[in-house]
Structure formats: structure tokens, C-alpha cells
Amino acid sequence: MIWHILGAGAIGQLFATRLIDAGVSVRILSRQPSDYYQLHLLEGKDKRTYTLHPDSIDAKEPITHLLVCTKAPDTVDALLTHQHRIYANAHILLLQNGMGQHEAVQALLPEAHIWAGITTAGAWRSEPFTLHCVSQGITEIGLLNRHNQGLPDGWEKVSPQPIAAANIQLSLWRKLAINCAINPLTAVHQCLNGELVENSVFLKQMREVCTEVEQVLQALNLSVLEGPLIEHAMQVAHQTAKNRSSMLTDILHSRPTEIDFITGYLCHQADLLGISLPFNHALLEKVKSLSS
Template identity: 30%
Template sequence: MMIHLLGAGSLGLLWAARLARADKPCRLILRDAAALNAWQTRHQMVGLTDGAQHYELKVPAELATAGELIDLLIVATKAYSAQTALASVAPRLKPGAQILMLQNGLGSQQAARQAYPAQRVLYASVTDGALIASPAQVVWAGKGVNRIGDPAGGAAPSWLVDLNAAAIESQWEPDIEQVLWQKLAINCAINPFTVLYDCPNGEVPLHAGAQLDQLIPELQQLLAVYSARVELDQLETTIRQVINSTAANSSSMRQDVHNGRRTEIDFILGYAVRQARKAGLQLPTLERLHTNLRTRLIALGLPPD
């Protein structure tokens, strides 16, 4: 089966390079003719740095308007670009085609499921880390296990074997929404503070200790409504373990700010706030954090949503 990847950012390039390295047929779908021309000028090559090893791998690319119908589409765009990107290839999606959403946060996945009822929309919790060192050169910066599932249920797809054969370590997750909600809570507890205090993950408790202490119980209330109930001690332990294990890391939201790019606030903190209001929850620390982060982004000249 041909695997089409929509989005040539760090994650899209990382997955495409690993599929190509394993001789799995794949194609990148690029955003416009200029991007495709630049790709062809580089002879359709992707550089993959994996530890001490470096590979140069050929990955064919095309535009959304190419004619071939799509069986499996991996959407590797930013969350705020996902719906527009999907719409650009919608006429090529076969009935029953599978769409795998790799986005951060929540909201973009549900929107895709609603917009494409004739296709099977799968969600992924991605723990791979990737950095673009230069155009078409990607560094595999962090190795993890990707958890993939279908909120509507059903069996694991056959192509999961191909991902694992390509060193895209993946496992089938029967309750993917619970996984993504818990990941959302962790991101809400870390990412906004890294922007507000311009600090790596490990320094969040130093700058936001009292706020973090107040926020975690509110996140637990939110999870109790939308996910399986998590004990407060368990959630706090998980969040602090992630802070410690990624202490030197700069969150994706902080990296976006440093690079002058739009953040995914609306699909992380914004989504949490909207869902809390929908459920009638009073979560003042979460609301205040959202307001402060929006104010900070506006001051930096970046979109607040």
C-alpha cells in the first residue's frame, strides 16, 4: 500500500525518511508548486540523522492535486493547518480510506472525523522527537512509542506492521481518547509556563510552583468529565515525572515562539478551557493561565489562538 504523508515539517520528514529507509512505498504531499520545485531541485532527497549515523534517502513528492487516489493518508501538519490541508486532498480520498492524525492537542482530530465520515479517521499520540537541521535534513531527536487508535473501535490496521518495520515504533491503543486527554493535561501543565517564563521544562516548578499546585487539581476535574478518572496523586506524579525526564527540553510551544511561529495554544490550553466551560466546570487557574498566555503571545506579535 502506498502511504501518503501530508506535511513536510519535522515529523512528516522523519516518518517519510524512516519509511523510505525500510523500502516502504511513500509519497510526500507538498503545499505548493514552489515547494515541489525546491524538492525536485534537491533530487527528492531527505537527510536523516539517527544518532551517529546519517542517511540520504529518496522520497518522491507531489502536490495535493495529483491524480492518484489515496488509501492511507498520514496528516503531519500543525493542528491549526490540518483541516485546510485535508480539504486540499479530499477529492483523492477513497471511500474507506484511512486517515491518521498526528497532531498535538485535541480538536483537529475530532474535526477531521466529523468532516470525513466515509473514511476511517485514526488518532495518534506521538512521542517521537524531530528537528529540522536545514531544508530536507531531519534529526531524529527523541525515540518513543507512538500509540494509535480509533475512537469508534475496530481492529488494528494491517499497516501498523509496516510502521514498526520502518522503526516507527507503534502500538494499538483501544482507548486512544483517554491517552490523548491525559497527554493534553500534561501539556497544559508544562507548555504554557515555558512560554510565560521562557524556560526549559525542568524549570517550570521553580517559576510556577504555586500556580502548578493549583492547576493540577483543576486538570484532574477536567479529566474526570472527559476521560477515565485519574487520582490526583497519580496525575501529579505523572506530570512531575514528565517535567523531570524532559528537564532540558524546550517545549514545542516555546520553540514556536522563539521561531516567531504561531503556536498550537488553541488545541491545547484553548481546547481545555472550552471543554471545561462546556461541562460547567469552574477552573479559575486554567482560565487565568489561558488569558495570561494569550496576552503574552499578543505582546510578542503572535496570534493568540
Template identity: 40%
Template structure:
């Protein structure tokens, strides 16, 4: 059994997927729940195309006791800072904090009250969705990139991830990967939420296709100014490819709006707009969709 014990904040699809993989790799895994669980452990079910796998994970309440030395955060971006604050007294002084959360901008707030803890990031193209509580479907294989935006070296705990069946890679330039994913999300997610449509409609409907193009023009401009040259050069093609490859998907932002939940707009388009301000760039199309999503009142 691997000696590393991972605590995971967020029991959604990706949190459960990563939990199952780390358990299979020999790690101890505890899911930290908002409400006190009825039992100290539970079965976690992962369905895939040809199989269904059940594993046992430990359950704990976020406000419980016991030191945390390896923390994985898979909550929504808007919940990340409060989630870490809720367990801050339990986090060891040198404990690693690994964010696997959409968008950008939340980690700076965490660093402000936990300045000594090394912070890492993970971005993944694995496909997973929730079927029920602690029951997910692993719907597609991808790549999981892990890295440090602070130039920290490869940590010893990365071996835990290498032992999983996921394609996990250490990325020395994780900020570029995070920006690229955020840029694509900026072009797709807000429009699907506003127009209540599947991703594929953004390519099929002429008006929406033009809106995507307008957003991409502005996102590319900011990307270039911020030093993300590759994203700027390939954004139109990459967004088109993602729309085509996920044509039948409902974006996470659309799902949040449909369920009456708050969205990640402030850490996706909002972060883009804040970055644009640094370079005195005006993004009228992105500002428009940002305000429209805010106007949904979520």
C-alpha cells in the first residue's frame, strides 16, 4: 500500500474518477464531504464501456479533524477558495495543494492565506459524468497534465499519478495549458448557457457560429498580449475541433444554469476580462456574454 494519503474536496464526476484511480494505484483516499457522512467508508462505482468497477473509499466531513498532507481540489471554481478555508486548520504546513478545477484566478486567493503551501495544478481531457452519488461513468480517455506555476520541481507524490491507468504527464509549462483550456471554455461555455443549447449548435446555427468567431478574435488578441502565442494562433481551429468533438455535450455552465446553480463565469470569462484590462484591451463581445450570464441571476 502506498503511504500517501490523498484527501479530495469535491465528489463530482472528476473527483470520483481521480479517487478511483488513486485507490487502484495503492493510495489511501478520503473524500471530504460538505455534510457529515453516515458511514466512514462507501462503495464508489465507475462504469466504463465494457465494465463496471466498485472500490471502497473513505468518507469524512470537511470540518472533522486529522492532518491533511496531500489535498486534491475538484470543486467548482467558485467554491474552491471557501472549500479550502473550511479545512485550512487541518492542512499541514508543507502539504501539497493540487487544483483540478476549471478556470483561473482562484489560487491567488488561497495563496494569500496559505503562503507556505506548495500549489500545483491539474488539467485533464478525461471524460466523466455523474450517474448518482458516488457513481460515475468514465466516458472517454484523455491526457491529465500536472504542473506548478511557481516553477516547483517534480514532486515525489507525482509517482502516485503515474501508477494510475490515466495518461498523466508532468508539464513544466502548466500555465499555458491552463490558459489554453480556459480560452476554449470562454468561446463555448457562456454561449451554450445563454442560448440553452448543446455544443454542436454553436457550429450549426449561423448566428451562433459568428458569435463564436467574434469571441475567438478577442480571446486570441488577449492571448497574444499575455504571451500565449500558440493559443492565439490556433484558437479558432481548436475551438471548432472541440465543438465538433463534443457536439452532443451539454457544457458544465449550461448544466449549472439549468440546475439553478452558480456558474464559473467569473473564473473563465471574468479572468479573461481582468487580464485584458492589464493590457488596456477592450473585449465587447466577451463582456457582453459575461454580463448576460451574470444577468441569469445565478
């Protein structure tokens, strides 16, 4: 068994090292032909070096297990590039922010086993081949289109061991709700996460976002959090006070954001339900204007 990894950014590389530590063979899907490269992982005082083997776009080996860590908007195009190698009933794990791409992948690969995952692990790269793990985090994984209580092949040996989610949709919505409350506001105000709770104006706006998100969750009869969403969003903002959200990072680097798969997905669901979300719609348009 080989796990191929599509999207070897910080999170993709981090989970590549975790799979290797678990004794699983890993290949990095790459557009650039290369024999291998050395990745240096720094975690606390520990430093480990891993040899990662890329697969070029012309490789012929079938893909039976695939971890996708691309940004949500890039998912389908990235899969199409390698679709000729993907087994019809392959196991595909989408470990990404946002929602909406899961349905697109199910439509593209209807016979595949589609897994979804969320993680609070934190990592960043100081150089292309130097990775810093700042938080081991908690990872949840569940099967989307079939009944299953376990984990994908090989993941039961990963450390820290992921949680096998009985209903991954609830986990996805929980992560989406928190992301809606934090990421767009940090992008608009170009601030660190912690400033959202330190600034009274920003905090008031976060409350408005959370109130609207809860309207959608209630209409969908989804109970994803114990207690008000604003309390959980504030806690996460405190815990990640010095962090710069990925959405703000994309804005600062003039890259497309994942707003359509976070606030955009929320607003689309609200439209289907006939619910008005004026504040979130305004945030959606503002972030899209910034990223364009």
C-alpha cells in the first residue's frame, strides 16, 4: 500500500512524515520530475529528516490511496490532472478547510471511497524543505459516502492517532462555523486572530457572524457545539492569538482565497433554506474584492 499525497504544502508534508513514522510508504504527486528530496522537520527541540519521493505527472503507477491537502478551490483540477492513475474504488482522504469540494469529488469519482478530515495541527515552512510543527493538534477522519466506524488503511498507526468520526459532517460543519467566525474578519481587517477579541468593534462583528451561522445550523437541525458559537470562536481566537489566518496570508500574497468554500458555502446553504445572512454576504463580497 502506498499513500500518494496531492498538495505538499505544510500540512501535506506534516502528514507525510506522520505516515512515514507509521511505517506507511508515501509518494508526493508533483509536476516537477525529481528522484527524491530531504525534508527537515523541527518539532520543539526535536529535529528529524525524512526522504520524500515525488511522483512526476507522467508516472504510471496506479493510485489506490490518496491524501488531498490542496486548497479547496484547486481540488477538482488537481484530481483531474492525475485521474488517469486513480483506481475507480480508490480511498481518497480530503484533509482541507471548507466545504463543497467533497460533493464535487464524489461526483467526479462516484465509485471511490471518499473520506473527509479536519485537523487543528499547525505547521509552517521557513524554507521549502524545512518544516516547523507548532501544534500536534487533533485530527478527525470519517467516511463520507459509506458506513464505517474506522480509519483509512494505515492511519490507525499514525501518531497522534486521528479520531474516527462517526458523523464527519458534524465535524466539518463545526470547523466551518469557527472558520466563518475568524478567517474572513482577519482578512478584511488584516489582523492577527487575537485582535478579533481584543478590539471591541471586531468582536461585535464576530458576534454578528456567529448569530447568522447559528441560524443556518438550527435550520439544518445540526448540533455541532455545546454552547454559543461566539464562545467557541473567542476561545479559538485566544488560543491562536499570534496566528495569521490562511485567508489573510492569501490576501497579503495576492493569492485566491478559500472564501467560496467557507463563507460562500454557508451563504449558499442559507439561500437554499431561504435565510438571509446580510453580514456574512457582505463579508463574502468584501473578501472576494480584496482577493481580486
